[in-house]
Amino acid sequence: MEKKTFLFPGQGSQFVGMGYDLYRSAPEAHKIFDLADDVLDIDIKSFCFNGPAESLKQTAVTQPAIFAHSIAALEILKSRGLHPDLVAGHSVGELAALVAAGVMRVEDGFRVVSVRGHAMQVAGKIRPGTMAAVLGLNDDVMIQLCDDLSSSGHVTTANFNCPGQVVLSGEENAVDEALEKAKALGAKRAVLLPVGGAFHSALMQPAVTALTDILDDVPFTRAQIPVIPNVTAEPTRDPDLLKDLLIEQVISPVRWTESMQRLIAEGMTEALEVGPGNVIKGLMRRIDRNILVREAGTLEAIEQL
Numbered sequence: 001m002e003k004k005t006f007l008f009p010g011q012g013s014q015f016v017g018m019g020y021d022l023y024r025s026a027p028e029a030h031k032i033f034d035l036a037d038d039v040l041d042i043d044i045k046s047f048c049f050n051g052p053a054e055s056l057k058q059t060a061v062t063q064p065a066i067f068a069h070s071i072a073a074l075e076i077l078k079s080r081g082l083h084p085d086l087v088a089g090h091s092v093g094e095l096a097a098l099v100a101a102g103v104m105r106v107e108d109g110f111r112v113v114s115v116r117g118h119a120m121q122v123a124g125k126i127r128p129g130t131m132a133a134v135l136g137l138n139d140d141v142m143i144q145l146c147d148d149l150s151s152s153g154h155v156t157t158a159n160f161n162c163p164g165q166v167v168l169s170g171e172e173n174a175v176d177e178a179l180e181k182a183k184a185l186g187a188k189r190a191v192l193l194p195v196g197g198a199f200h201s202a203l204m205q206p207a208v209t210a211l212t213d214i215l216d217d218v219p220f221t222r223a224q225i226p227v228i229p230n231v232t233a234e235p236t237r238d239p240d241l242l243k244d245l246l247i248e249q250v251i252s253p254v255r256w257t258e259s260m261q262r263l264i265a266e267g268m269t270e271a272l273e274v275g276p277g278n279v280i281k282g283l284m285r286r287i288d289r290n291i292l293v294r295e296a297g298t299l300e301a302i303e304q305l
Contacts, residue, residue: 003267006077006084006100007293008070008093010254011062011195013277016051019069021299023049028079029072032106037069040111044068051151059124059196063092063117064110070096070275071106073297077274082305086235086266088228090280091159091200092116094249100274102224103213103242112214113245119210124197126206131158131169131195132179136188139257142166145181152177158200158252162286167193169201171276204250208291211247226266233258260287272296272305 022029023045036044047056048065055061070093077083088133089097095113098104104112139160146155146168146210153174160168166179175198179190198204220239229245233255236242260283263271272294273280281293295301 002269003085005086005268005271007262007280008089008096008277009270009277010091011281012021012063013279014056014062016053018048018082018276019072020049024070025299026076028075032072032075033241034109042063059121060117064113067096067113073274074100076302091254092217096225101227103220108218115210115214119207121196123204123206127203129170129198129203130172131167131193132175134182134187134190135165136164149174149178156201157253160257162257162283170197200233200253202251207250215243228262229255233262257287
């Protein structure tokens with residue numbers, strides 16, 4: 001049976017002006033962005049709609065901005081009778097997926113994303129690090145490469161985005177060394193990413209406490225539809241497990257390729273990218289060209305559905 005799947009993007013999808021057309025034209029989106037400003041301690045509408053781009057790149061701003069845009073788009077889709085059978089989200093996108101699955105209330109989602117973004121930004125200062133994308137080498141080669149460099153400092157595989165695209169995360173000197181090794185092994189590209197920390201690595205450990213504390217205060221209910229978490233790439237509806245995995249995700253790799261393959265096995269034939277940009281659409285082309293991903297982050301795109 002064909003399953004309707006909603007996929008929610010992560011950091012790197014933000015842009016100045018994001019969500020403004022939704023806010024201006026759809027009461028559902030208007031309500032979400034207004035709620036965001038009520039719950040958050042930053043004026044997220046202003047950052048989303050007006051920038052500046054430099055501020056929008058700061059983790060403590062980026063994560064709430066992407067969450068707000070994704071939930072605004074989700075509410076419009078729901079108002080038009082479009083509901084998912086399966087959900088997944090890339091890194092911070094997993095929070096929007098949990099809201100879409102009925103695990104967490106929108107208000108609580110804003111509280112959690114605010115703490116998560118801030119805690120990860122602070123962790124990036126306490127334990128500085130960086131990330132880098134490597135194209136053209138397979139997952140196993142990259143895992144082995146990081147293992148071989150364990151004496152040089154901390155470096156690990158952070159994102160398995162699609163076949164031949166792996167993101168590394170860790171201490172700067174170890175990541176630099178990993179990039180040199182990757183090039184020597186025949187990587188097509190190996191470039192540093194403009195990020196504020198070594199996300200999805202052990203260097204994010206300082207963020208775990210803050211995230212655990214806020215999640216202790218947030219009720220999770222059993223998912224109405226299966227969620228595919230980044231950490232396991234296995235469908236679940238278990239609220240306790242989903243909460244634990246959300247914490248673990250901060251220091252664990254995003255297994256996106258496996259997650260998408262699992263969704264295909266579960267019956268996904270096409271998907272909507274609910275939120276800013278089209279990064280997920282691009283990754284899917286490399287994972288399985290037979291799966292159509294349609295954008296659902298702008299009013300024009302939603303109306304074309």
